[in-house]
Amino acid sequence: TFVVTENCIKCKYTDCVEVCPVDCFHEGPNFLVIDPDECIDCTLCEPECPAEAIFSEDDVPKEHQKYLEINAELARSWPVITESKEPPADADQWDRIKNSEVEDKFPHLEK
Ligand code: SF4
Numbered sequence: 849t850f851v852v853t854e855n856c857i858k859c860k861y862t863d864c865v866e867v868c869p870v871d872c873f874h875e876g877p878n879f880l881v882i883d884p885d886e887c888i889d890c891t892l893c894e895p896e897c898p899a900e901a902i903f904s905e906d907d908v909p910k911e912h913q914k915y916l917e918i919n920a921e922l923a924r925s926w927p928v929i930t931e932s933k934e935p936p937a938d939a940d941q942w943d944r945i946k947n948s949e950v951e952d953k954f955p956h957l958e959k
């Protein structure tokens with residue numbers, strides 16, 4: 849399965865959802881998750897994320913291993929999202945790819 853990790857928090861660009869052939873992205877207030885029971889490992893979403901937040905489960909960085917369980921857990925309660933939408937106005941400011949000063953975003957994850 850593929851996994852959404854920390855840099856999606858407060859960025860939520862949603863480019864990823866348009867390419868998923870099995871609609872397995874679920875949306876929370878400021879983060880998306882992938883349902884591991886639905887993902888077919890097609891790999892299409894990974895390069896779509898400008899925040900580089902999506903990894904194959906085998907490639908999730910050590911410090912972000914907890915996101916495997918977080919994706920599985922939150923996919924059960926959050927609704928499916930299939931169409932991209934405007935990201936938060938301050939998304940770029942929270943994007944570690946664009947702003948090297950961004951620190952641990954896990955405390956900002958809203959459930
Ligand atoms: Fe969807 Fe494919 Fe990404 Fe899995 S790898 S979440 S099936 S786009």
Ligand code: F3S
Nearest residue numbers: 856861862863864897
């Ligand atoms: Fe999040 Fe990247 Fe998708 S920031 S919403 S995983 S495009």
